[in-house]
Amino acid sequence: MNKVLAIALITIKEEVRNRVVYLLLGIAFFLLFLARGCASGKITMKKGILLSPEQLMTAGIVVTFNMILLWGLSLCGLLAMNTLSRELTEETIVLTVTKPIKRSYFLVGKFLGIFSMVFFNLMLVSIGFFLLLYFRSGVVKPSIFSGLLVASLNFISIISFIFLFSLFLPRVISGLLSLTIYILSLGLGVIFSFEKIRAYWEPSFSTQVLYYVLPQLGRVHLYACSLLSSIFPSSKGWWPVVDVVGYSFVVWLVMICIFQKKSL
Amino acid sequence: MAKAIEIHRLTKDYPHVRALDDVNLEVTSGECFGLLGPNGAGKTTMMKILLALISPTSGSVKIFNQPVRKEAVRERIGYLPEKVRIYGFLSGTEFLDYQGKLYGMNAQRRRVRVEECLQVVEMYEERFRKVGEYSKGMLQRIGLAQALLNQPELLFLDEPTVGLDPISNKEIRDVLLKLKEAGVTIFINSHLLSEVELMCDRVAILHRGHVVRIGTTQELATKSELIELRVEGITEVILSRLKEISHQLQSEGNHILLAPQNEHTIGSIPGIVINNGGTLLSLTTKRESLEDIFYTLIKEEEKLHE
Numbered sequence: 001m002n003k004v005l006a007i008a009l010i011t012i013k014e015e016v017r018n019r020v021v022y023l024l025l026g027i028a029f030f031l032l033f034l035a036r037g038c039a040s041g042k043i044t045m046k047k048g049i050l051l052s053p054e055q056l057m058t059a060g061i062v063v064t065f066n067m068i069l070l071w072g073l074s075l076c077g078l079l080a081m082n083t084l085s086r087e088l089t090e091e092t093i094v095l096t097v098t099k100p101i102k103r104s105y106f107l108v109g110k111f112l113g114i115f116s117m118v119f120f121n122l123m124l125v126s127i128g129f130f131l132l133l134y135f136r137s138g139v140v141k142p143s144i145f146s147g148l149l150v151a152s153l154n155f156i157s158i159i160s161f162i163f164l165f166s167l168f169l170p171r172v173i174s175g176l177l178s179l180t181i182y183i184l185s186l187g188l189g190v191i192f193s194f195e196k197i198r199a200y201w202e203p204s205f206s207t208q209v210l211y212y213v214l215p216q217l218g219r220v221h222l223y224a225c226s227l228l229s230s231i232f233p234s235s236k237g238w239w240p241v242v243d244v245v246g247y248s249f250v251v252w253l254v255m256i257c258i259f260q261k262k263s264l
Numbered sequence: 265m266a267k268a269i270e271i272h273r274l275t276k277d278y279p280h281v282r283a284l285d286d287v288n289l290e291v292t293s294g295e296c297f298g299l300l301g302p303n304g305a306g307k308t309t310m311m312k313i314l315l316a317l318i319s320p321t322s323g324s325v326k327i328f329n330q331p332v333r334k335e336a337v338r339e340r341i342g343y344l345p346e347k348v349r350i351y352g353f354l355s356g357t358e359f360l361d362y363q364g365k366l367y368g369m370n371a372q373r374r375r376v377r378v379e380e381c382l383q384v385v386e387m388y389e390e391r392f393r394k395v396g397e398y399s400k401g402m403l404q405r406i407g408l409a410q411a412l413l414n415q416p417e418l419l420f421l422d423e424p425t426v427g428l429d430p431i432s433n434k435e436i437r438d439v440l441l442k443l444k445e446a447g448v449t450i451f452i453n454s455h456l457l458s459e460v461e462l463m464c465d466r467v468a469i470l471h472r473g474h475v476v477r478i479g480t481t482q483e484l485a486t487k488s489e490l491i492e493l494r495v496e497g498i499t500e501v502i503l504s505r506l507k508e509i510s511h512q513l514q515s516e517g518n519h520i521l522l523a524p525q526n527e528h529t530i531g532s533i534p535g536i537v538i539n540n541g542g543t544l545l546s547l548t549t550k551r552e553s554l555e556d557i558f559y560t561l562i563k564e565e566e567k568l569h570e
Contacts, residue, residue, distance in 0.1 A: 006365035010351065017353055091349045095410065098315050099366035100338040263318040 003101050004109045011083060011113020020078050021121065028071050028125045032064070032132055057137060062229045064129055065144065069151050069221060072122045073182060076155050079114050080162035081175030088166070093264060104256045107163065114159055122148055122155075143227045151224035153241060154217045157248045158182055164255040167262060182217050184210070189218020189240075193232075215247035216240035265292040267329065268418050268449040269314065274323035276309050276473075283309040285473040287323070291466075293417070296440075296450040298464035300457065302562055305470040307453045311422055314451070315343055327418065339367070342416035346423040348407030352396025356387055356406050359395055363410040381409035384439060401432035408436060418449045425459055437463065457558055471562055484557050491530060493520040494545040495537050505536045518545070 015021060087093040087110070096106055126148050133139045158178050165174035188211040191197055203211070219240030226232035269291035276284040283306045291297045301307045312318045313325055316332045327337045350359055357378060364374035382388040385405040390398070398406065404424070411419060424440065425433045440463060444450055454460050460467055461481055468478040477484060495502065495518055503520075507513050509529040510522040524530055530549070537544045 003366055003368065006362055010354075010362055014351060014353065091345075091347070092351060094317065094345055094349065095343075095363065095407075096366060097317070098338060098341075098343045099363065100335040100368065101366055102335070261319065264312075 003099075004105050004112065007096065007106060007109025008112035008116065011110050012116055015079055015083070015113065015117045018079070021075070021117065024071065024075050024078070025121060025124065028068070028121075029128060031067060031071075032125070032128050057139070058229055058231070061133070061141065062225060062231065065147060065225060065228055068122065068125050068129060068148075069154075069224070071125065072118060072151070072155060073158065073179065075121055076114075076118050076158050077162065077175040077179050079117055080159045080178075081166065081171045083110055083114055084163050084166040085171035085174070088264070091264075097264060103259050107255060107259055111159060111163060115156060118155055118159070119152060122152075141228065147224040147227040150227065150241070151221060153244050153248075154182070154220050154224075157215060157217060157244050157251070160248050160251045160255065164251050164258070167255065167258050181214060184218075185214045185216065186218035186221050188214065189216065189222050193219065193222050216243040220244050265294070267291070268293045268295075268327065269297075269451065270324075270326045270329070271310075271314075272324045272326075274310070274313065274325060275321050276306070276313060276318070277321045282473055284313075284320070287470075287473070287475055289468060289475060289478070291449060291451060293449050294447050295465045296444045296452065296463050298460035298467040299451070299453045299470060300455065300460055300467055300558055301470035302455065304472075306473040307455075307470055308422070310470070311420060311451075311453050315341075315420060339414065340416060341418045341420060342411030342414060343420045344404075344407050344411040344422065344424055346426060348403045350395045350403070350406070352394060354395050355393060356382065356391040356395060356398075356409075359406065360410055360413060364413055367414045369414075377413050377415075378409075381412050384412060385409045386435065401428050404428060404432070404436065408439065412443075416448065418451065419443065421450065421452045421454075423454055423456070424452065425456060426454075433459075469558060469562075476562075477557075489524065490550040491522050491524055491533065492546075492548045492550055493522070493533065493537070494518055495520060496543040496545055497541055499541055502537055502540045502542050505540060506533070509533075509536075 084107075087096075093106070097103055126144050130141060130144050133141050133144075158181075161178040161181060162174050165177055169177070188203075188207070191201070191203060191207075192211055216239075222232050223240060267290055269289070271287055271289040274284050274287040274289075275282065287306075287310070299307050299310065309318070313320050314327065314332060316338075325332050328340060330337050354362065360378040360381060361374055364377060369377065379388070382391050385408050387402065387405050387409060390402060395403070395406065404427075408424070411421075419440075421440070425436050428436065437459065440450060444463065450463070452460060452464060464481060466478070466480050467484060468475050470476070498515065498518060498520070503513070503515060506520065506522055509525055509532060511525060512523040514521045524533075533547060534544050
């Protein structure tokens with residue numbers, strides 16, 4: 001375990017020096033600053049739009065939370081797609097795997113390092129959002145954090161996908177492919193979760209197959225949102241969570257099998 | 265003597281080339297073994313298989329009588345790659361401490377070993393500098409320090425002194441000679457023949473994935489011994505008699521250069537010259553350097569392939 005933690009710590013130290021993290025963090029706080037109007041329900045509405053200040057604030061919370069999740073997703077992609085690829089292309093991995101350590105431990109260490117960085121940054125932004133809500137409107141919304149915890153499962157899954165693809169694909173493609181899976185799953189999740197959308201558009205058979213074949217990242221995303229607002233459905237309970245956990249487990253099994261045999 | 269490395273019928277195929285072809289090799293504990301070969305001979309492939317970085321196509325490789333992938337094996341070995349790639353943001357001490365953690369050392373042992381190794385490679389003064397600021401020589405030294413952290417019984421060195429200035433070169437070689445004296449088994453992959461000649465007890469010459477010659481440096485040199493004669497009054501009879509006892513013979517003026525069939529034939533040379541009317545002015549033996557042997561062997565092999 002100490003060896004895994006050592007690798008995780010080195011990964012964190014490496015990413016702490018990554019300027020992209022600070023750039024993204026700066027953008028996130030800037031957007032939060034701009035969202036201060038939503039948080040207080042004090043945006044001037046156009047005539048004819050019937051939204052109460054409470055509804056407006058709920059919409060603001062939901063939009064901001066989703067922005068935080070998508071921002072976290074970008075951070076995940078940028079950090080995860082570089083870390084393993086960099087180890088492989090710059091060959092820094094060689095001095096690690098020639099030590100008495102299982103190759104799978106290396107992957108776990110790298111994963112823990114990246115996930116810790118993403119989670120820490122998400123927590124920072126979420127705390128910022130929580131404080132903004134509290135100071136602007138007096139609303140205390142601890143469900144931001146429970147929603148974040150549920151959504152973390154998606155980040156775990158996406159980092160795992162990027163790691164797996166990084167073993168045999170160029171880093172940018174690995175990142176884009178994984179993010180595409182997420183966006184597709186989210187889009188399908190929205191379609192299949194909201195009855196009102198399906199009233200206008202009935203998904204084809206192939207769309208349904210795609211929905212069930214892809215990991216239920218979109219449904220987990222919506223489930224996390226449902227903890228903040230009742231406009232999101234959570235009727236199907238925990239099955240998307242189980243699906244994503246199962247998917248991540250399989251991804252890890254495949255990844256470890258490939259990595260054990262990978263020529264370095 | 266116990267075997268440190270046993271390679272049996274090792275073959276490695278890449279999509280378009282066979283890098284190693286049915287290689288057999290044994291390295292005894294405590295010896296310094298050199299693997300020589302031109303670029304593309306299969307040296308790096310062999311080293312990577314020994315370090316479990318790649319898998320062989322067929323054959324077996326054992327270190328200390330165990331498969332190379334076992335963690336127990338890697339606890340007993342150290343490895344210095346040709347190009348030491350390290351996270352540049354760490355200081356020398358931080359890097360070695362991290363490597364110590366990967367060896368499973370506790371904090372106290374790490375502290376002691378990191379200091380000892382830094383002193384051995386003469387990097388103690390530079391221990392707080394970032395690795396990214398190190399010169400090539402410093403990187404090689406810190407790389408050697410990490411290879412020594414666990415007090416290895418077997419040390420793999422991939423071109424340990426390539427690209428170093430003569431002073432760093434000598435200092436690293438001195439460290440390695442001390443390790444050799446201390447009984448550490450050393451496996452050097454190099455094309456710096458003088459380095460191998462100075463350090464290694466035995467040498468294998470690898471060419472196109474085959475071991476073309478293996479033996480002690482003395483054995484290889486003896487097989488390639490040459491005798492140079494200065495003779496006055498060289499006759500056809502002298503030359504034909506000398507040819508009978510030589511592999512090769514060249515004559516020019518009063519100089520004759522011959523490669524004797526075996527070491528016992530040297531004693532008969534003065535008799536052949538004198539009994540056939542010649543005057544022997546001088547007889548000197550010349551041993552070919554490892555470089556000469558290597559060059560001759562590789563050229564012969566290439567001719568065979570043509």
